[in-house]
Amino acid sequence: AGFAQKTVQSIVRRIRGSPYAHADETGWREDGINGYLWSFSTPECRYFHFDRSRAGAVARQVLGPCFSGVLVCDFYSGYNWYDGPIQRCWVHFLRDLKKLLEANPDNGSVRDWVESVRAIYKLAKKTAGRKLSEQLRMKFRRELEDKLIHVAKACLKNKSAPQRVLAERIEKHLNELFTFVEYPGCPSGNNPAERAIRPAVIARKVSGGTRSEEGSRTRTTLMSVFGTWTLQGKDLLTACSHMIAQAQIPAQLPAQ
Numbered sequence: 001a002g003f004a005q006k007t008v009q010s011i012v013r014r015i016r017g018s019p020y021a022h023a024d025e026t027g028w029r030e031d032g033i034n035g036y037l038w039s040f041s042t043p044e045c046r047y048f049h050f051d052r053s054r055a056g057a058v059a060r061q062v063l064g065p066c067f068s069g070v071l072v073c074d075f076y077s078g079y080n081w082y083d084g085p086i087q088r089c090w091v092h093f094l095r096d097l098k099k100l101l102e103a104n105p106d107n108g109s110v111r112d113w114v115e116s117v118r119a120i121y122k123l124a125k126k127t128a129g130r131k132l133s134e135q136l137r138m139k140f141r142r143e144l145e146d147k148l149i150h151v152a153k154a155c156l157k158n159k160s161a162p163q164r165v166l167a168e169r170i171e172k173h174l175n176e177l178f179t180f181v182e183y184p185g186c187p188s189g190n191n192p193a194e195r196a197i198r199p200a201v202i203a204r205k206v207s208g209g210t211r212s213e214e215g216s217r218t219r220t221t222l223m224s225v226f227g228t229w230t231l232q233g234k235d236l237l238t239a240c241s242h243m244i245a246q247a248q249i250p251a252q253l254p255a256q
Contacts, residue, residue: 001221003247018042020070020186024193029209039197046227048220070186087179091189091248104162113163128181141181152254183234
């Protein structure tokens, strides 16, 4: 981990310069005290950071002012600080739609409402996969938002409607649900972030967390470099040996 500092800095720079980045966080204990393990990733990089706080200031500090891509995340308010394009996770939303159906199996209006939302999402996915101009992508995004808010409004004023909570979520995050339609290549869900952080969740159940600040730094550093090399398809032993060898090369002295 001591040899990996430059490698980790390079990973962070690449994430900050990426057209989109996934973000997620999960609970983690350090010396028996609750904290949070943050994950930031792209298709080729993974970076992990431990912090006592779950506040949005942590994500703001990691991504920094240099990041201007699409931030792909769940519906947690800790990401609301970002004033660039945001894509909220449809995997989470579809999961909640399924739970709504399971809780109201005999309610025809709920079933119809859920199917309407799913149909709009399927149309969005189909549209996003087409070769379109920037102007057309923006046009279709606005049309999809109009369709979805129309479906949501039918339940917003009905306090007894089981789907009202999800309808309110649609209203609140309407301009963050179809960002992937406008930005080619941007995913509609945050599954890569969940996959990145899942091994740590398993490790937490086994170990209970880390025992010290140094232990947390060591763990997150090694998770970052090995996770990144795995994504890039590198041989881990070779990549680690090369990193250590490079770190041991003394800096060149300036010419006298």
